[in-house]
Each structure stands twice: as C-alpha cells, then as structure tokens.
Amino acid sequence: MATFEVFGRRKWDAPMEHVGILHAPDAEAALVLARETHFRHDEGVEYAVCPSEHFHTQDPTLLERQVDISYRLQSGYSGFRDKREAARQAADARGRSDLRERPVPRRHGGEV
Amino acid sequence: MADLALPDLSTPRSQVLLAIADDALISGHRASHWTGVAPSLEEDLAFSTIAQAGINHADLWYQLVLDGTVDDVSAGVDALGLGREPEAYRHAIVCERPPRDFAYTLARHWVLDRFEAIRLASLAASTDPEVAALSVKLLHEHRYHLEHAQLWFDRLVRGGDEAADRLRDGFTQVLPEALGLFEPVEDEDQAVADGLLPVGHARLRERWLESAAPLLEQAGLADLVPAVDAAVPDEAAFGRRGCHTDDFVVDVWPEMTRLYREHPGARW
Amino acid sequence: MSATSTSDPVREEEFLAALDAGHRVEPFEWMPDTYRTLNIKFIEMHANSEIMGALPEREWIARAPTLKRKRSLAAKVQDEVGHAHLIYRVAESLGRPRRAMYEDLIAGTGRFHNVFHYPTYTWGDVACIGFLVDGAAIVTQRALLDTSYAPYARVMKRVVAEESLHYRHGEDIMLALAAGTDEQFEMLQEAVNRWWEPIMHFFGTAVPAEEDPMIRWGVKGRSNEASRQEWLNTYVPKMWDMGIDTPDPKLAYDPDTGWWDYTEPDWDRLAQIVKGEPTEATASRLYWRQLLHRHHAWVHDIVLGPEPATAA
Known part of the structure; x- marks a missing residue:
C-alpha cells in the first residue's frame, strides 16, 4: 500500500490544485479510486495522482x-x-x- | 549632480557601507549577464533574481550612506551607484571579474554569498540600528542565495569528471582573489571601535574560512583552501581602497554609468 | 502522451465541429495531425519570441540610467524568460521536446517574431520595446485566451496577468522620456519612428479570417487586422497625448467607421526580415548564444537532468 497525492482541475481553465491524498496499492488503482474519494460532488473536470514519495514540499519560510x-x-x-x-x-x-x-x-x- | 549635496563619503561609516553596497551592485551587475543566456531556463530565472537582489540591496545600502542628507533619495542613490568615478568604488576586485563560464560563476556565487551571509550576520550586531536592521532583513533573503549556490556546488562536484574539473578551475581562479573581500576599508579600525562594523573584515576572513574550508575539503578541493595567512594576490588587491582592474574601469564602469553621466540631472 | 493521430477525414470534421462549438482540446485527446502541427508551429514561435525578445532588452540592464530602472528592467526581462518557460511546456505537451526547440532556436532554424530581429540604439528603444512592442504582444496574447488548446489557454491566463505589469513598466519609461529633456524626448521620438513599421508588420497581412488556417483550426481567435486595429486604438492616442508623433502621414482614425487608415507597410521587407538572411542583430545574438551553448555542453545534463524532458 502507498499514499498518493491527488490533484484536480475545477474548470477547464483553472490550474491543477492539490485536493488531498488517498491510499491505494498502485497508481492505476489510485486513478480509479480518486474519482469517488475526491470528486464525487463534481468538484472538477480533470484529475491526476502522484505517489506521495515523489511529492516534495519546500519549507514555506523560504x-x-x-x-x-x-x-x-x-x-x-x-x-x-x-x-x-x-x-x-x-x-x-x-x-x-x-x-x-x-x-x-x-x-x-x-x-x- | 552639482545641486545634490552628498554626505561626506570619506568617513569610516560611509566607507564601510560603500564597500557593502558596491560589492552588491557590481556582483549583481555581473550576475545579470546570464539573463536570457543561462544554461537552462530555470537557471536563467534564478540568476536574474540573484542579479536583482544585488542591485536592490545596493540601493538599500546607498540609502543608509545618504543618511537623510538629500531630499531626493532616488537621485542620491543614483549619484552613488552610477555617478562616482571608478576609483571611488569600494567593492572587492573579485566582484568585478567577468562571469567567464558557468563553473566560474557558480564558484564565485558560492564564495561571495557565503561571505556576505557571514558579514551580514556580524552586522546584525551593529551599534547603528539602521545597519543592524537592514542586515537582519537581507540575511533572511540571503538564504535562497546560499541554498542555490550549494545546490550547484554539490551537483558539479558529483557531476562527472568534466564538471568537477571545471568547478575546480573556477575555484582555482576565484579563491585567491576572494581574499580581497577581507581587506579593510580606510579607517576601518575606527568603524570597528565605534561598533558600526562589529567584526572587521580581517576577522571575517577567519569565520569565512572556518565555514567554507570543510565543504571545500569534502569536495576534494582541500588543496585550494587559502592558507590562514595567505596574501591577497597583487592583481586582486586594494579594491576596498579604490584600485580596480580593467574589468571594472574599462568594461563594467563605462557601460554601467554612461547613460547616467551623459544626461546630468535628467529624470528617467 | 498524446494519442496516435491518423488521417481520418470524418473524425477531422467532427473535431472541427467540436472546436466551432467551443470545445477545448486537452493533450490526452485525439487530434488531427494538422491541428497538432499548426499548434506546435505557432506555440514554438511564441516561446522562441519570448526568448529572443529578452535579448534586445537584456542589453540595457547593464546600461540602465538609474538603479530603479536597472532592477525593474531585469525583473521584466526575467518575466519574459519565465513566459518562454511556460510556453515551451505547452509545445512539449504536444510532443515537441524543449531541448529540441531550444537547440533549433540557437542553431538559427527556429522561427520568431519580426520585432525581435532589430538592433537597439538608445534608451528610447527600451521605451518602445517595453510599451509599444510589448503592447502589440499583449493585444495578440489576450486574443489567445480563447485559443482551443486548453494548456495554451491556461498558460496565457498567467502570461497576460503578468503583462499588465509590463504595460505599466513600459508606460512609465515612455512618460519619463516624453516629459524629460529635449534630448530624452528626441531619443523617444526617433525610436518610435524606427519601431513603427516593425510593429505594423508584427500583426501580419490583413488576411481574411476565413482564409487563415490558424483561425480555422482554433489556434487564433481573431484576425490580424482586428488585432492591429485594437493596438492602434490603444497606443496611438497614448503617444499623441504625450506629444509623440507617429511617422505615418496617412495614419488617421475615422470616427464614422471606427477604423484606422494607415499606409500599408512594405510586406516584402517583412518577408525578408523573418525568412531571409538573419539581420546583423539576430546573427550576432545567435552567434553569441551558440558560443555560450557549445561552451556549456558539459553542464546541460547537470542542470536539466540526463533525459530530454518528455511531455506528460
């Protein structure tokens, strides 16, 4: 099991935003599961996932x-x-x- | 700028602040060389910010040199930044060297920004409250410069023989000349005694060596670490007293100041 | 990456109908080869122009007449490089790697806008590039907010927002020269005279919208002439207001038609500039970039990573 970061676009001309995470065995599964985890209220028109281990956060004080x-x-x-x-x-x-x-x-x- | 009454630039305070400001302006001017031509677009953006910071910080230091003596602060800043004769500039000669190649640029960036961070950290204890406050502000901004410099230092060291060799060449050129950064300005003892400059340039050299040497040694550059008592090479000496090379007198200064000088009193 | 596209007239008709209905194309969708090719050509030229546009202005960072202008010009040119960075990414999403575009540009085979082939002589050129040339780019870029390729439209939103700062930057420099000494005023007027024809050229010939493949395929949403008229609407009154004359004696606004009359620029000269031998300014800018590029081959893998970037 791994954690995936989920990104979604609210409208076609909006940027991809981080909307949350989910747990899934692999990226393929994460892509299926993200739909009802994060977009079940029609929150977006497009989404993407990325393994959390590949998601690096900068210290905000920079x-x-x-x-x-x-x-x-x-x-x-x-x-x-x-x-x-x-x-x-x-x-x-x-x-x-x-x-x-x-x-x-x-x-x-x-x-x- | 005949009607602009600048303060006395020969005081120890002016000399110290001009050294800091001129280091920033001239190294920023040189860093701007990479705009539009850096090895990657990402680096282009990074180096432009480093150039802008140099120009911007110089402006802020010149304002402290003016010390409220002129009504038109911008005109006063430009009279200092662009209106002096070459021999009135107090930056170290290493700042005026051309960018050469990217390895030299990165080596100098690494050396200068580590030096500047150490100088700013000591100036945070200045008895002049404006100097102390500005130093704290700029020190904060220097963090990005330090991280950026260290990033490429590490990657060039590990980047294969050619990159490591070129970085070594860059440091071979820059390190001896960097000793000129630690030369005192005129009457610096007085500025130290007054507490304006809490740590003189000579003692800053010890601190800089303590911080830089271990990193250079780990990178296999131990043989390039300057000896504690190494002299400043003749060709890089006395920048703080206004001696400059053709790299400044013939290259940087005429281009940087011509337009300003050709139109005395004009507003832009 | 994109789906494989094949020549399929029925699908092509459906695709064009969808564009007409306002459909926005995403990189993962099927698209006709013509659509992909036209977009790459247009977007690559746009990104190249941001880079080549940075070079003439960059020459003046070293010479700026005040420290304030020095840093704001540096920041403005930095933004142009930032735009190139964003726009190259859009072309990458259509399958053209950034490195390839960059290397073609340096080798002299990449195309870019006519206005960036010219030399600069004075600070007046900086004013003209910053206000009038950038203004022309703003007009055409705003028209791209409606472009059909969604990643391009999204990037243009960001670019156009930054351009409003550049508009201020340019107007500020222009007004300072217009209100300045006689020498400064002359410097500006001469530069306007120099830049007039290149800017008229910039918008292209008045090809009817229905005959412009870039419009038919939804890359551009507006005709060349409509963009030129919008620029004239905005920038000519600004110049006249500050006492700067325009060098075309025929230039006049007709309040009845709402249209500007002007002398047709010499289109052969435009063709010569963009398709002929490089101008001296372009040759020297490119030569110098080639030199720096070759000299830094050792660092490219280090700063960019070993693999050429691929579209995602």
Whole structure:
C-alpha cells in the first residue's frame, strides 16, 4: 500500500490544485479510486495522482519576504495621472499640443 | 549632480557601507549577464533574481550612506551607484571579474554569498540600528542565495569528471582573489571601535574560512583552501581602497554609468 | 502522451465541429495531425519570441540610467524568460521536446517574431520595446485566451496577468522620456519612428479570417487586422497625448467607421526580415548564444537532468 497525492482541475481553465491524498496499492488503482474519494460532488473536470514519495514540499519560510519587491508587481508603479499630465505639459512646451486634437476612438487608451 | 549635496563619503561609516553596497551592485551587475543566456531556463530565472537582489540591496545600502542628507533619495542613490568615478568604488576586485563560464560563476556565487551571509550576520550586531536592521532583513533573503549556490556546488562536484574539473578551475581562479573581500576599508579600525562594523573584515576572513574550508575539503578541493595567512594576490588587491582592474574601469564602469553621466540631472 | 493521430477525414470534421462549438482540446485527446502541427508551429514561435525578445532588452540592464530602472528592467526581462518557460511546456505537451526547440532556436532554424530581429540604439528603444512592442504582444496574447488548446489557454491566463505589469513598466519609461529633456524626448521620438513599421508588420497581412488556417483550426481567435486595429486604438492616442508623433502621414482614425487608415507597410521587407538572411542583430545574438551553448555542453545534463524532458 502507498499514499498518493491527488490533484484536480475545477474548470477547464483553472490550474491543477492539490485536493488531498488517498491510499491505494498502485497508481492505476489510485486513478480509479480518486474519482469517488475526491470528486464525487463534481468538484472538477480533470484529475491526476502522484505517489506521495515523489511529492516534495519546500519549507514555506523560504517564500517569506522581508525586502520590498514591489518593483516586480503592478503596485510598484503609480502616479500615472500626474505623469501623463507632466508629459502633456512638456508636449505643450514643445509646441506639440496639436497632436491631442486629432480624432481618436472615444474610449481609447484602454488599460490592460 | 552639482545641486545634490552628498554626505561626506570619506568617513569610516560611509566607507564601510560603500564597500557593502558596491560589492552588491557590481556582483549583481555581473550576475545579470546570464539573463536570457543561462544554461537552462530555470537557471536563467534564478540568476536574474540573484542579479536583482544585488542591485536592490545596493540601493538599500546607498540609502543608509545618504543618511537623510538629500531630499531626493532616488537621485542620491543614483549619484552613488552610477555617478562616482571608478576609483571611488569600494567593492572587492573579485566582484568585478567577468562571469567567464558557468563553473566560474557558480564558484564565485558560492564564495561571495557565503561571505556576505557571514558579514551580514556580524552586522546584525551593529551599534547603528539602521545597519543592524537592514542586515537582519537581507540575511533572511540571503538564504535562497546560499541554498542555490550549494545546490550547484554539490551537483558539479558529483557531476562527472568534466564538471568537477571545471568547478575546480573556477575555484582555482576565484579563491585567491576572494581574499580581497577581507581587506579593510580606510579607517576601518575606527568603524570597528565605534561598533558600526562589529567584526572587521580581517576577522571575517577567519569565520569565512572556518565555514567554507570543510565543504571545500569534502569536495576534494582541500588543496585550494587559502592558507590562514595567505596574501591577497597583487592583481586582486586594494579594491576596498579604490584600485580596480580593467574589468571594472574599462568594461563594467563605462557601460554601467554612461547613460547616467551623459544626461546630468535628467529624470528617467 | 498524446494519442496516435491518423488521417481520418470524418473524425477531422467532427473535431472541427467540436472546436466551432467551443470545445477545448486537452493533450490526452485525439487530434488531427494538422491541428497538432499548426499548434506546435505557432506555440514554438511564441516561446522562441519570448526568448529572443529578452535579448534586445537584456542589453540595457547593464546600461540602465538609474538603479530603479536597472532592477525593474531585469525583473521584466526575467518575466519574459519565465513566459518562454511556460510556453515551451505547452509545445512539449504536444510532443515537441524543449531541448529540441531550444537547440533549433540557437542553431538559427527556429522561427520568431519580426520585432525581435532589430538592433537597439538608445534608451528610447527600451521605451518602445517595453510599451509599444510589448503592447502589440499583449493585444495578440489576450486574443489567445480563447485559443482551443486548453494548456495554451491556461498558460496565457498567467502570461497576460503578468503583462499588465509590463504595460505599466513600459508606460512609465515612455512618460519619463516624453516629459524629460529635449534630448530624452528626441531619443523617444526617433525610436518610435524606427519601431513603427516593425510593429505594423508584427500583426501580419490583413488576411481574411476565413482564409487563415490558424483561425480555422482554433489556434487564433481573431484576425490580424482586428488585432492591429485594437493596438492602434490603444497606443496611438497614448503617444499623441504625450506629444509623440507617429511617422505615418496617412495614419488617421475615422470616427464614422471606427477604423484606422494607415499606409500599408512594405510586406516584402517583412518577408525578408523573418525568412531571409538573419539581420546583423539576430546573427550576432545567435552567434553569441551558440558560443555560450557549445561552451556549456558539459553542464546541460547537470542542470536539466540526463533525459530530454518528455511531455506528460
């Protein structure tokens, strides 16, 4: 008997998530048994199993952060209203304000 | 940056902090070489983080050098990081060496990060509370660097004759030059007496040797362990006093600082 | 691994009908050879482009004008490599090993997008790549959220989420130059002039959706022209707003049709860029990678494990 880790996908576009374990003699049996062990309430659209002995867990403290890494995140960028205004004023000073008068789509500059 | 009044960089405090910051910046700059060209995509991502950490940590140390003397902290940081003449940089020469091959890069990574962890651990007891606090923070982040360095150290040692030979070549180049890390900055005695730098660089060398030697010996590299009293080779000496090789003066420094220097006072 | 596919016109028709009905294909399902081949071609080119796109920007990590830009550019390029890592995996799930794709790319036989064949000259190029070229990639990648191959769509969700950070990163650099000194402004305007045609090329010719095999087989969900128009909608007003002119005198938005008119780019030049002799920039980037790759043959088995990765 061995322990298997069970992973399932809730929706076709969702990532595989860990949903639990089960005991089974081998992977083939684990695949059959996982259905009613973990997905009997329609919890997913796809699942997979992996022997627990091949499932390695990292010490979670390795992910703890003490140094600010917001430069890697969207939150690290701000103040765009002011920055755009500064660029407009610079454009005016360079005599380039006429570019702003050209027709553009009504809802332009769609943010990503 | 004429209008930017930087603090006195000749004080023992400034010199100590610049040594730490410059080590981080220049080794981070060199680590960024592997971005997009590392031997695997996974390693590419790992080395980029190591490069970013170097740049980021340098920024944080430069902020302590500024010590609140300038209003525009970012401009002050850049004046320190990118605005000094080559002879004003205080990093050890081993940091400025090109990445050479991946084995050399890994050997240097292993040496530098073990050294940095030991220096940070001692700085955690600094009498300067900001220095102590930052050291504790960065020490935490260094754990990943140490684990990453040890990971490849172990695998290259066991990775067959060619890998082991190349790692040996890497250490043969890096270990003698690494002794330059332990040279004192100007007036370091004063910084030690003040408790800013609780353990001087010379004593850090003993600690580093104690921690590194057994691992090198187990890896069959005992013959490369520097003697307790080995001198720093001439070509890697006095980085902490601003002597640098062409690897910095001709290679790193002009490329790293040109854009900044060409547009004085510009904002980017 | 995937089921063996054979040429079977009836099954193929059923497969296409299922795609039309919105079916998402998983790696373990039967799929026609054409579907597999087209997806590998498209996805491999996408992943290659992430890598080759990292190289021009990477050159500027060493030269960035501030420490903040240095680290955020490093982080941004790192993300591009991370995207390559994710996207190569999708092609692997269709049976093409990552090592093979990687080695083909280095050998110069792998294809990648036109915009990554060009040299960079100034920090203005970094702004243009970060905002306008990346913006073009964002537009086309968002259209891939609906792609029919499920692993690709899942990966694109993650990639698109990270791209919104890159959009900010690019806009921030662009605005700083636009609001900067005259020299900085010129640096930006010149770079926009340089990048204009490559970006127009990037979206491809205005081939009608019904004639595009990538659309018929559910790889792409949107026509080249629709993507180009969306990019123009978003990025041209942004540039004009910051005083940056666009180099095409014919470029104009028609409020009545809701459509942009523009000068047709030189398509022969595009063909030359992507199919002809490598540009000098590409040749030197690839030469250098070949050199590093050869020099590190000894470490490949150590960092990747001895067996070529296989799809699961």
